[in-house]
Amino acid sequence: MSEIKNVWEMTNIQFGFIVYEKCYQTNEMRTYFSLEDNPILGDRYREGKRHWTRVENAQSFRFDLKNINTGEVVKFDDLMGLMFCSGCLPDCELAVLQKKYEAERSMLIVAFGFFPQALTDPIPKSKLDILSDYFNQRRNHNRSKIIVASSTPIEDISRCRGDFLHDVDMLSQEPPPKERKQIF
Amino acid sequence: MTTQDLCEKLNLKMLSKFSHKEVNGVFVSDMISDVMAGAKSGNLWLTVQTHKSIIPAANLVDVAAVIITSGKDVPEETIELANKFDIAVLSTDFPTFKIVGELYSLGL
């Protein structure tokens, strides 16, 4: 297999927070990217029928990928984050895949869009393939591959126990707990 | 310089099972976002983070090894995950600033 090295590079990198908001009346959850400096956990405000409470600020970053041969920029501002599938639910389609890849030391990474848009309008496969290419092309160690997959097969996000590759508990004055809190 | 040289010279504890690799630089950060945005393939990653999510992050950016500084206890599930994906998890009792000086004097 002939591979062209480093066709894609990260560009337009911005650091910020993935904000998770929950409405306890309707049980809805939504997420967005924020550049604010001092996000306040527990912040609440009302929007029509919904009372949004901020339940988590996860530090993260957003980026675009640039094709250095053609100059084409593919925007990834619809990517909330990448999650490592822990294979928590044996009957989950992604867990089955993860197990299969693990045998060859490859890794399944699940890409999520922002909620609730991600539920109806997931990130297209063509973009996820570009993301896989980006991660694989920059690898020196040909020991394994990265496969970026869509979060669509996850039937019930509240049962998923994967770990988002975000920074949480960094701002806490307490040492980080062993187990991360489950947000969904 | 390889991870093997480093382990011998800096007396690093090898916490996971892995194959030794060539090291081409060092990236210091406790933030996964920083590592994903800035570390290069073949870098050594110095951090005090021990949560198991450092392993997929280390694999994604293809670091040569992760060095956990300040003698932090690394949870068993982090090590198990590292074993599965051939990720070197090394450990030192020295804090980050001190180990950086040592790495520099080794020519990295």
Next chain:
Amino acid sequence: MEIKKIQEILEASVISGEGILESKIEHIYASDLMSDVLAFGKADSILLTGLATQQAVISAHMAEFKGVVFIRGKIPRDGSKDFAANHQLVLLSTNFDMYDACIKLENSKTEKPSPSQKLIEPKKSEEILLSQDFKIDGSDFTSAGSVSTEIKSILKKIGFDPKLIRRIAISTYEAEMNVVMHADNATVTLSVTPQYIQVIFEDYGKGIPDVEKALQEGFTTATDEMRAMGFGSGMGLPNIKRNSDELEIESEVGKGTKLQIKFLI
């Protein structure tokens, strides 16, 4: 070493503290984890971090650092500058990454932090008697957590076991968030005796209709974790119970709630 020297070595821009660059620092501490800064950082240090948020600046201040250097060209926003200016902290920003910044400083023969950093041993035999009152305003989310932070810092200064302090910090934070979210205002009384530490939260608010039920795990619709953070109608009481040695609750609907939380020393 003067901060000015560090600024020169790192070719850093000054975000705040132009007038106090001559202050001297004793140690350099590199970390992005604020709990580590608070636990292991020594007074009169300078912090090197990639965490460009206000918490980094506040943590540096709480750990009695003299300044913060943000690496990789990161610059925190205005809130951090104001805080730094008010608390005599120098804020610098350098384009070097953490590794290069550490090397530059190492090469300039700075004093290195000692490899074995120990937590301060708690003093046990001393007879300590202390009583202090605090006020909490309901719905004041911007200062939510400030009373528990203050209580924590008081207990830390006295030198109690960090594990005990952590339990108290979690419990008081839960109780404080309850007040902020569910009550109009509250008075908090911290008392320290040789045998125990007691924190009383007395609020004026809607009260708890069924205390027994509120103490049950899973009373709320929120997840355990959210409840552990003080979210949801379960009011975090189970978490306070778990972390304390004695918990007494008196509540009257429409009037308020009194929580007496006791921790044995």
